[in-house]
Amino acid sequence: MNFTHEQEPAINSFARIVKLVAFAGTGKTTTLVGYAKARPQCRLLYLCYNKSVEIAAKQKFPPNVTCKTAHGLAYASIGSKYRHKLTSNLRLTDIARVIGSQNWELVRSVQETLNNYLASADDDIELCHCPVSKLKTERMKRAAGSIVEGARQLWLQMCDIHNEAANITHDGYLKLWALSKPNLRDRYDIALGDEAQDINPVIAGVLAQQAAYGMGVVVCGDGHQMLYRFRGAVDALNATWLDKAEVHYLTQSFRFGSAVAHVANMVLAFKGESRQLAGLGGETRVSKALPTDLEHRTVLCRTVVGVIETALANVEAGAKIYWVGGIEGYNLQDIEDLHALSKGWRDRVKGKKLLQEYPDYDLYKQIADESQDPEMNRSIKIIEQYSADLPELFAKLRRNAVTDELEATITLSTAHRSKGLEWDAVQLAEDFTFDPFNPDNEKEPWIDEMNLLYVACTRAMRVLAVNSTMLEIMKEFVDRRDGRKPNTPMVFRKKQAAAA
Structure with a gap:
């Protein structure tokens, strides 16, 4: 296989610690597979982000690579002892x-x-x-x-x-496994840490431990695709133990052409990125709406509510819908149970634990309000918006859901779930509602929202339909470039300091 001038140095590196910074669609996995194949005598551990990535990785990597999630390693060592009391x-x-x-x-x-x-x-x-x-x-x-x-x-x-x-x-x-300070050197020579921008500190700590034990470590990722700060994730690419790592950059994307790359670079420019993402794929087009004669299109939403609302808007026209991650991953049954509870139809509630914990809907709303639990409040919003017809609408959504994406006329996903995937025609939904240039924005939430837009935009291989938020970013970029507005750095509201 022919590798690019950016990939070859990383594949052939003799460094014990390597950091690979790979922009969207730049062949990160191809590079890691090439790295593994170049070392057939080495035992490599590919530490996967989740189970679906593990399954896909096993089809790509050579036999000298073991593909495992951190949870999989931890379960074999410690978690299996707790199988009688495990809960999601x-x-x-x-x-x-x-x-x-x-x-x-x-x-x-x-x-x-x-x-x-x-x-x-x-x-x-x-x-x-x-x-x-x-x-x-x-x-x-x-x-x-x-x-x-x-x-x-x-x-x-x-x-x-x-x-x-x-x-x-x-x-x-x-x-518990991380606290045990596991040493994987007896089983593996090199650990490959993927999606390093989105692993949490506990997993990042395990990788750092392996490096301290003398094991080879390759970490790769893209800080601009960090999406899970709200779950406690950190960008491990910036860890101090990587200060002496050999660093390689992948900036050439073969997923899309120059038009989508230009949109992505606008987002990156406001984030202060100095490197340019090059779109070397097929010709791409950026517009405000997708063509109406498409056989298939993908809509990426900011929220689960946005996915469900998009599905409800399309199902009446008979759309065959593919839900990334499966339809039940969008909590339809839980919402139906809560809807039944709100109507007093206790006999229709399938999840009996709901009845045990919440004797009535008013208590559920009270706890949701007092605790500010986002999942609970999200469910309440859907129920109150579609109260009268919700069971019938959800039944139709299930009838029109397909498990083979090739049968679908529309694919739906949140931007979070879309990471690592790609489609010919992508539309950004209108529920990316943050104001990118509001001076009251706090820095970290602003970065998270910009990252979501970057990830969503770079899923498109041929046609990208941008939303109003992305249009605002594009207009601001052009105005500053052409001198109609001063090119000033972003200013953010500081978090409230703790009072003495």
Whole structure:
């Protein structure tokens, strides 16, 4: 296989620690496969971001590469001991029961504190893991001691194999594995850490440990595609242990042509990126709307609500819809159960745990309001908007859902789920509603939203239909380039400093 002048130096590198910075569509996976094939005598571990990436990777990498998620490694070592008390998530009512409180604001804070700890590289639960909103003043910090104590109590019971009253999550056993300081050098010579911009500190810490143990480590990713800060992710590409790494850049994209690359570069320019993404793929076109005669199109939304609303808007015309990740991954059944509860139709609720935890819809709304749980509030919004016809509409969505994308007339996804995928024709939905040039923006949320737009735009291989937010960015870029506006750096509102 022929590699580019950017790929070859990375593939043939003799450095023990390598950092590969790969822009969208620039052949990152191809480069890693080439790296592995160039070392047939080495045992490589490809640390995958999720299970679907693991399955796809096993089809691409040579036999000397083991493809595993961090959770998969952790389960084999520690998680299997907890299989009798594993849960996908801890509900607020589960936490309330364990810590013995019905103060839902406290319960929510304990949940956030524990999640922050599980995603961190820290050994113990401390005040720094509490929600920032609970640490604004010294008085609030002192009061937050009860949050820390509740999180410690919850974690202690989760870790107790014999305590089945407190289940443990998958992130829980992953944390326990990381705390054990695993040494993978006996099984592997080199670790490949993919999507390094979106791994959380606990996994980044495991990679750093392997480097400290003398193992070869290659980390790769694109900081502009960091999407999961809200889950505690960090850009491991900026870790201090990589300061002496050999660095290689991939900037030539063969996914799309110059038009889409130009749009992506506008986003990157406002983020301060000095390198240009080159579009070397086929001819591409950027417009305000997709052509009406397309056999298939993809709509990328900012939110799950946006996906469902787009589906509802298209299903009446008989559209065959492919849902990236599967239709049930968009919580339709949970929303239907909650809708039945809101109508008092308790016998129609399939998830009986909902009835056990919330005897009526008013309590659900009360907890959602007091805890500000985004999933709960999102479900309430859908129910109240489509209340009368929701069961019939959802039934039609299921009838028109297809599992083979080749049968679909429209593919729907959130921008988050679209990462790593590509389509001929992509439309950006109008639920990317942030104001990119509002001086009241805080820096990190602004970066996250710009990253989402960058990822969404770079999924298009032939035609990209931009939304009003992207049009505003394009107009601002042109105005500054042509001198109609001063080319001043972005200014952000600073986070509120903690008062003394």
